[in-house]
Amino acid sequence: MLRVLIFSIFASSAAFAAESGGMPQLDPNSWVPQIFWLIITFGGLYIVISKIVFPRLSESIEQRNDYVSDLVDEAKTLAEQTEKLNNEYKELISNSKKEAQEIITNGRKKLNAEFDKKKNELDKNISELTEKAEKEIQSFKSNSIKDVQTIASQVSGELLKELSLNDEIDQNIIIKKIEDISKKKMGELN
Template identity: 30%
Template sequence: MFVTPSFAQEATEDAATSEPEALHTETGVDDHGATAEGSFPPFDSSTFASQILWLAITFGLFYLFMQKVVVPRIGSILENRRDRIASDFDEADRLKTEADEAIAAYEQELAEAKTKANQIAQKARDDAKAEADIERTQVESDLAAKLSQAEARIAEIKAQALGEVDTIAEDTTAAIVEQLIGEPVSKSTASSAVKAAAAGEK
C-alpha cells in the first residue's frame, strides 16, 4: 500500500490536534486545572474520619512492628555488641596481667641470673686466690728448704775452709820457723803457735 506525502501530512495534523483533547479527557483536567470529580481526596473533609482511622491503624501496626521486631533486634545487637566489648576488655585485661606477670618473672630470673653470675665469679676468684696461696706457700716452702740446704752447705764449706786454713797456717808456720832457725819444728808446736797467735788476735 502506497501513502502519498499529502495524505501523510494530513494524518499527522489530525493526530496533533486530537491528542490534547484525548489527554484532557483521560486525566479529567480541563483547561482551567479543575478536576472532573471534585477536590483532592486527602483534602476532602468527608474522608477525614477514615483517613484518621487508617492512620491510627497504620501507626499502631508500625508501632507493634517496631516494638516486637525492630527494637528487640536492635536491643539484641546492642547487647551482643556490649558483651563483645566487655569480653574484649576482659581479654585485654587478662593479656595485660599475663604480660605483667611475664615481665616480673623475666626480671626476677634476670636478677637471679645476675646474682648467680656474681656468685660464680666470686667463687672463681676465691678458688683462684686459694690456688695461688697454695702455690705461693709451696714455692715459699721449697725456697725455704733450698735456702736451708744452701746455708748448711755454706756452713759446711766455711767450716771445711776454716779447717784447711788452720792446717795451711800450721804448715806455713812450721816452714817459716824451719827456715829461720834451720831446724824442723814439730807439728804440735806449730799448731800451738798458730792457736796462740789466733787467740792473741781475738
C-alpha cells in the same frame, strides 16, 4: 525575624485560603478517613517495629556490646598475665644476679686460698733451699779453710825441703815455687 516572616506568610496564605473556601485542613469531611488510615498505617508500623525491627536491632547491638566486653575482659586478663610474667622475669633476673655475685665471691675466695697455699709452699721451699745452700756454703767454707791449711803445711814442708838444699836462692824463685806448689795442690783438691 524568621518568625515574623513565617507569620506573615501564614497570614497571607490563610487569607488566600479564605478566598477559595478555607484551609483544606479544616474540612471535617476529610478527618474521619484520615484518622482511620492513620490508625491502620501507624498500627501496622508499630507492629513491624516492635515485632521485627526492635528485637533485631537490640539483639545485634547487644551482641556487639557482649563481643566488645568479652574482648575487653580478655585484654584485661592478658594484661594481668603479662604483669605476672614480667614480675617473674624480674625476680629471675635479680636471683641470677645474686647467684652470679655469689659465684664470683666464692671463686675469688677459693683462688685466694689456693694462691696463699701455693705461696706458702713456695716460701717454705725457698727457705729450705736457702738453708741448705747456706749450710753448704758453711761447710764449704770450713772445708776450704782446712784445705788451705793442709796446702799451706805441705807447701811449707816442700819449701823447707828445697830451701835446705840451696841457701842462695832468689826471692823470686821462692815465690814461683810457692805458686807452682799451690797450683798443684789446688788441682789435686779439685
